Amino acid sequence: MRGLLALVAGLFASLAWAAPAVHEYQLDNGLKLIVREDHRAPVVVSQVWYKVGSSYEYDGITGISHVLEHMMFKGTKAYPAGEFSRIIADNGGRENAFTSKDYTAYFQTLEKSRLAISFELEADRMRNLVLPEDEFLKEVRVVMEERRMRTEDNPQSLTWEQFNAAAFVSSPYRTPVIGWMTDLESLHIDDLREWYRQWYAPNNATVVVAGDVDPDDVLRLARRYFGPLEPSEIAPPKPRREVRQLGIKRVQVKAPAELPFLMMGYKTPVVLSVDEAEVWEPYALEVLAGVLDGGSGARLASELVRGKAIAASAGAGYNAHDRKRNLFLLTGTPSRGHSVAELEKALREQIDRLKTEPVDDTELARVKAQLRAQKVYEQDSIFYQAMQIGVLETIGLSWRELERYHRGIQAVTPEQLMAVAKKYLIDDHLTVAELVPQPIDPAHPPRRGGGGHVR
Amino acid sequence: MSASPRKPQGNTMNRLLTLTMAAAFALLSAAAQALPDIQRWSTEKGAKVLFVAAPELPMVDIRLVFDAGGARDGDQPGVARLTSALLDQGAGGLSADEIARGLEQRGAVLGGGSERDMAWLSLRSLIDPELLEPSLGLFGKVLAHPDFPEQDFARERKRMLIGLQYEKQKPGAIAKKTFYRELYGDHPYASHPAGTEASVKALGVDDLRAFYRRYYVARNATVVIVGALDRAQAEGIASRLADSLPAGEKAPPLPPVEAATEARETFIEHPSTQSHVLMGQPGLRRKDPDYFPLYVGNHILGGSGLVSRISDEIREKRGLAYSAYSYFIPMAQQGPFMLGFQTRNDQRDEALAVLRQTLAEFVEKGPTEKELKAAKNNIVSGFPLRVASNSKISEYLAVIGFYDLPLDYLQRFTGKVEAVTVEQIRDAWQRRIHPQRMVTVVVGGALDDATP
Numbered sequence: 001m002r003g004l005l006a007l008v009a010g011l012f013a014s015l016a017w018a019a020p021a022v023h024e025y026q027l028d029n030g031l032k033l034i035v036r037e038d039h040r041a042p043v044v045v046s047q048v049w050y051k052v053g054s055s056y057e058y059d060g061i062t063g064i065s066h067v068l069e070h071m072m073f074k075g076t077k078a079y080p081a082g083e084f085s086r087i088i089a090d091n092g093g094r095e096n097a098f099t100s101k102d103y104t105a106y107f108q109t110l111e112k113s114r115l116a117i118s119f120e121l122e123a124d125r126m127r128n129l130v131l132p133e134d135e136f137l138k139e140v141r142v143v144m145e146e147r148r149m150r151t152e153d154n155p156q157s158l159t160w161e162q163f164n165a166a167a168f169v170s171s172p173y174r175t176p177v178i179g180w181m182t183d184l185e186s187l188h189i190d191d192l193r194e195w196y197r198q199w200y201a202p203n204n205a206t207v208v209v210a211g212d213v214d215p216d217d218v219l220r221l222a223r224r225y226f227g228p229l230e231p232s233e234i235a236p237p238k239p240r241r242e243v244r245q246l247g248i249k250r251v252q253v254k255a256p257a258e259l260p261f262l263m264m265g266y267k268t269p270v271v272l273s274v275d276e277a278e279v280w281e282p283y284a285l286e287v288l289a290g291v292l293d294g295g296s297g298a299r300l301a302s303e304l305v306r307g308k309a310i311a312a313s314a315g316a317g318y319n320a321h322d323r324k325r326n327l328f329l330l331t332g333t334p335s336r337g338h339s340v341a342e343l344e345k346a347l348r349e350q351i352d353r354l355k356t357e358p359v360d361d362t363e364l365a366r367v368k369a370q371l372r373a374q375k376v377y378e379q380d381s382i383f384y385q386a387m388q389i390g391v392l393e394t395i396g397l398s399w400r401e402l403e404r405y406h407r408g409i410q411a412v413t414p415e416q417l418m419a420v421a422k423k424y425l426i427d428d429h430l431t432v433a434e435l436v437p438q439p440i441d442p443a444h445p446p447r448r449g450g451g452g453h454v455r
Numbered sequence: 456m457s458a459s460p461r462k463p464q465g466n467t468m469n470r471l472l473t474l475t476m477a478a479a480f481a482l483l484s485a486a487a488q489a490l491p492d493i494q495r496w497s498t499e500k501g502a503k504v505l506f507v508a509a510p511e512l513p514m515v516d517i518r519l520v521f522d523a524g525g526a527r528d529g530d531q532p533g534v535a536r537l538t539s540a541l542l543d544q545g546a547g548g549l550s551a552d553e554i555a556r557g558l559e560q561r562g563a564v565l566g567g568g569s570e571r572d573m574a575w576l577s578l579r580s581l582i583d584p585e586l587l588e589p590s591l592g593l594f595g596k597v598l599a600h601p602d603f604p605e606q607d608f609a610r611e612r613k614r615m616l617i618g619l620q621y622e623k624q625k626p627g628a629i630a631k632k633t634f635y636r637e638l639y640g641d642h643p644y645a646s647h648p649a650g651t652e653a654s655v656k657a658l659g660v661d662d663l664r665a666f667y668r669r670y671y672v673a674r675n676a677t678v679v680i681v682g683a684l685d686r687a688q689a690e691g692i693a694s695r696l697a698d699s700l701p702a703g704e705k706a707p708p709l710p711p712v713e714a715a716t717e718a719r720e721t722f723i724e725h726p727s728t729q730s731h732v733l734m735g736q737p738g739l740r741r742k743d744p745d746y747f748p749l750y751v752g753n754h755i756l757g758g759s760g761l762v763s764r765i766s767d768e769i770r771e772k773r774g775l776a777y778s779a780y781s782y783f784i785p786m787a788q789q790g791p792f793m794l795g796f797q798t799r800n801d802q803r804d805e806a807l808a809v810l811r812q813t814l815a816e817f818v819e820k821g822p823t824e825k826e827l828k829a830a831k832n833n834i835v836s837g838f839p840l841r842v843a844s845n846s847k848i849s850e851y852l853a854v855i856g857f858y859d860l861p862l863d864y865l866q867r868f869t870g871k872v873e874a875v876t877v878e879q880i881r882d883a884w885q886r887r888i889h890p891q892r893m894v895t896v897v898v899g900g901a902l903d904d905a906t907p
Contacts, residue, residue, distance in 0.1 A: 040511045041843035073761075082762070082771065089762045090829055092836025111839050138774035145729065146777035149797050153727040155624055256726045258624040259617065296543070296565075297555030306551055309610050312617040333621075336613055366560040373562025373581055379512055380844045440624060440726060 023215040029231045030203025033222045034389050036210040038382050044211035045383050046118040047107040049390040052199040055101040055172040056237050063179015064195050066099040067143050074135040076128040081135055084121050091117055099177055102323040103394040112212045119225040126200055127229050133189045147178045155257035155435055163263045163433035166251040171242035171324055201232035206393045210386035242325055249431040257437035260340045265327030267429040273325045282320035283408035284420040290367035291359055292316035310338045310346045323395040340434050354421035358414040371409050490865050491848050500673035502697035505852040506680045506689040509845050513582050515682025516849045520857050522706040523574035523670035525648030531662055533650020538663045539569035544607035547596030554593055563590035571644055572787050573857055582683050599699040608660040615655050630731040630898040637721055637894045642712050672703020677856030681849045712737045712789040715892040723898045730803040730899025738792030739785040741858035748883035751875045754830045755822045757781025768813050769796055775806045800900040815890045821881030835869045
C-alpha cells in the first residue's frame with residue numbers, strides 16, 4: 001500500500017511542475033479571445049471557433065456547415081479565391097479547418113511573429129465572404145468525392161452512419177457531419193449565403209491563441225483586426241432533445257466487406273445536460289470507458305482480445321464534452337471462428353459485471369494515473385491545448401471545465417461507477433448495429449445502400 | 456501493440472487531407488537559435504545515442520530504432536512486423552497483462568511498430584523517479600527479454616491475418632499494396648510489411664526468435680531520448696537499455712533499386728463508387744545527391760497541399776477529387792515517388808489525363824521563379840513548426856540517427872533549400888523522373904457499374 005501512495009504523490013508532484021497561464025478577454029462586439037502561453041518554441045497556433053456544426057442543421061440541408069467550411073477558402077473582396085491559402089503558405093504557415101457536430105473551426109500554425117497575418121485574414125472572412133456560385137458548384141463536387149472516400153466506400157463508416165441514424169430520433173446527432181448525399185446534391189448557393197449570414201459573426205466566435213506570445217500583444221492585435229467587425233443577432237438553436245428511448249434497437253448494414261463489425265451505444269448524459277449535483281455522472285462514465293479500454297491492460301484488451309480471444313479488436317468510448325446527450329459506445333470485430341453474436345454477448349457480460357461487481361481500487365487507481373499523466377503529455381502539443389479550450393468554449397462550457405474535469409475524474413469512486421452503469425447502460429437505451437459483409441465480387445456488384453442516388 | 460483509440464474518431468471532417476501527408480519541412484536563420492541542441496554518443500556495446508534536453512515539461516520520450524523493418528523479411532514476409540508485435544506480449548517472465556498494467560499504473564505509454572526500413576519501441580513517461588524507474592525496468596524487459604509465448608504468438612498471428620483481410624475491403628489499401636509490388640519487383644521493398652496470408656500462416660515462433668536475435672542488437676540500434684533529463688541521466692538510461700542487448704552486428708546495406716524501364720498499368724476491379732489511382736516510380740534515398748532539387752520541386756508540383764499544381768488542377772479548377780497530391784518517401788534505398796487521387800469511377804480517365812499532363816509539363820519546363828520563391832518562403836519560414844514539440848524532435852532524431860545523417864542536418868536544411876535554383880530542379884527532374892515510364896495502379900468499379 002505504501003508503494004501505491006508514493007506513486008500517487010509522485011504523479012501529483014509532476015502536475016504541479018508546469019501550469020500554463022490562460023488569459024480570457026471579450027471584445028465589445030462579443031468576440032471571445034483566449035490566450036494560452038507556451039514559450040517552449042517560437043511558434044503560435046491561432047484558431048477561430050464558430051458555434052455551428054451539423055447539430056445546428058435540419059433535414060434537407062445536412063452537411064451545409066461542412067460545405068461552408070470549404071467555401072470559407074473561396075474568397076472575399078479583398079482576398080479572392082485561393083489567396084488565403086497562398087498567403088499562409090508564403091509565410092511558412094500550416095492551415096486547415098474542421099467541422100464537427102458542435103463546431104466549425106479554422107486554424108493556422110505560424111512562426112510567432114506572424115500572428116497578425118492570421119488575424120487579418122480570419123477577421124476579413126468572418127464578415128466579408130463572397131460565396132461565388134461557380135466556385136460553389138466545383139467545391140460541392142469535391143465534398144461529394146470526400147463523402148465517397150470517407151463513407152460510401154468504407155463499410156465501417158457506413159455502419160456508423162446508419163447506427164447514429166437509428167439511435168437518435170429527435171436529436172440532431174442523427175445526421176452525419178458530411179451530410180446525406182441527396183442533401184449535398186440539392187444544396188444551393190443561396191442556402192450557403194443564408195447559413196453564413198446566420199452564424200458567422202464575432203459574437204458567435206471564439207479566437208484561441210496558444211504559443212510563444214504576450215497576451216497583451218495578442219489582445220491589441222485582436223482589437224485591431226476583429227474589433228471593428230459588426231455583431232449579428234444570433235438566434236440560439238432549438239433544444240431538440242432526444243425523445244426517451246423505449247426499447248432496444250437493432251440495425252443491420254449490408255455492404256461489400258471482408259469482416260463483420262459491431263457497434264453498441266447506450267444513451268448517456270454529458271456535462272452540459274446534467275445538474276450541478278449530477279456532474280459526477282459524466283466523469284464516472286469517462287472512467288468506466290477507461291476501465292474497459294484505457295490501454296492494453298484494461299478489460300477489453302485483456303479479457304476479450306487476449307483471454308477468451310473472442311475479439312480481434314474491441315473498444316469503448318465516451319465523451320463528457322459533447323453539446324448534447326450522446327452515446328457510451330462499444331465497438332468490435334470478432335476474431336476468426338467467433339460470431340458477432342458471441343462478441344455482443346461478451347461485451348454485454350462486461351457491462352453486467354460493471355453493474356454487479358465494484359471496480360477494485362488498484363484498477364481504478366490505474367485508470368486515474370493514466371489520465372493524470374495524459375494531462376502532462378497533452379502539454380507537448382500547443383495545437384491540442386488550444387483545441388481543448390476551443391471545444392469547451394464552443395459547446396457552451398468554459399475552458400475552466402478542464403480543471404474541474406480532472407478533479408472530477410480523480411474523485412470518482414467504485415460506488416459511483418456501479419451507479420452510472422446501472423442507471424445508463426441498460427437495454428432499453430441500447431442501439432446495436434451490425435455490419436453484415438457482402439461478397440466483394442466485381443462480377444456481381446451488390447446494390448449499394450449508401451448513395452441515395454437513383455440512376 | 457495496437458490499441459484502439461479511446462474515443463471513436465471519424466466524425467470530424469478535414470478540408471485538407473494532403474496537408475497532414477506533407478512530409479518533411481525546413482528552417483530559417485532567425486529560428487536557428489530555436490533548433491534543438493543534439494548530443495550524440497555511443498554506448499559501450501555500440502548503439503548510437505541521440506539526446507536533446509527538453510527541461511520544460513516533466514516528461515521524457517525514449518525510442519529505440521532498429522534496422523529491422525519489413526525490408527529484412529527475406530523470404531518470410533511479415534516476420535519483422537509480427538516480431539515487433541510480440542515483444543510486449545510476455546517478457547522477462549511477465550505476462551502481457553502484467554507488463555501493460557505495470558506501465559499503465561505509472562502513467563507510462565508503450566509504443567512500437569515496424570515499417571519497411573525501421574522497427575521501433577518507444578516509452579513515454581513522467582520523470583518522477585518513483586514512476587520512471589519501474590517503467591524503465593518493464594521497458595527493458597520488453598526490449599531485451601521478450602519470451603515469445605506460444606499462445607500469444609498464435610493469437611497475434613491470427614490478428615495479423617484478420618488485419619490482412621480488413622485491408623482487402625479498402626480500395627485505397629489495395630491500390631497501395633499493388634503499387635509497391637509493381638514498383639519494386641524483386642526488391643525487398645516490394646512486399647508489404649504485414650506480409651501475405653500464405654506467408655503469415657507459414658510463420659512459426661522460432662522464426663520470430665531468430666529474427667529478434669539477429670536484428671534487435673546494440674550495433675543495429677539507435678537510441679533517441681528527448682526530455683527533462685541531464686546528460687548523465689540520459690547516458691545512464693541509454694546504456695541500461697541498449698547494453699542489455701548483445702552487441703551483434705549491424706544489418707548489411709539493402710540492395711539498390713532497379714530503375715523503371717517501361718510504363719505499366721494495373722487495373723483491379725472493386726465494388727467501390729470511387730477509383731483510387733496511384734502512379735509513380737522509384738524516387739529518393741535519404742542521402743540522395745538530388746535530394747533538395749527533387750524535394751523542393753515536389754513541394755511545387757504536389758507536396759504543399761491545396762496550393763500545389765496537382766491539387767490546383769484536379770481539385771481547385773475541376774472539382775474532381777478531395778485529395779490529389781504527389782510526394783517522395785525518402786528511404787534507405789530509393790523510396791517511392793508517388794502521385795495520386797481518388798475520384799468517382801466515371802471521372803478517373805479525365806483526372807488521370809490531367810495528372811499525367813501536369814507531371815509531364817513540370818518535368819519538361821520546371822517551376823517558374825515565382826513558384827520557387829514561394830516554395831522557399833514556405834519551407835524556410837515554416838521551419839520552427841517542425842521542431843515545436845518533444846514528439847516532433849524525437850521523430851527527427853530517429854531519422855537522423857537511423858539514416859546516419861549529419862548532426863547539423865537541421866541547421867543546414869534551410870540553407871540547402873535556399874540554394875536550389877530553377878535550373879537545378881529542371882535538371883534533376885529530367886534526369887530522375889520519367890513520365891513515360893510510370894507504374895500506374897487503378898482500383899475501382901468497372902465503368903458500366905459506375906454510379907454517377
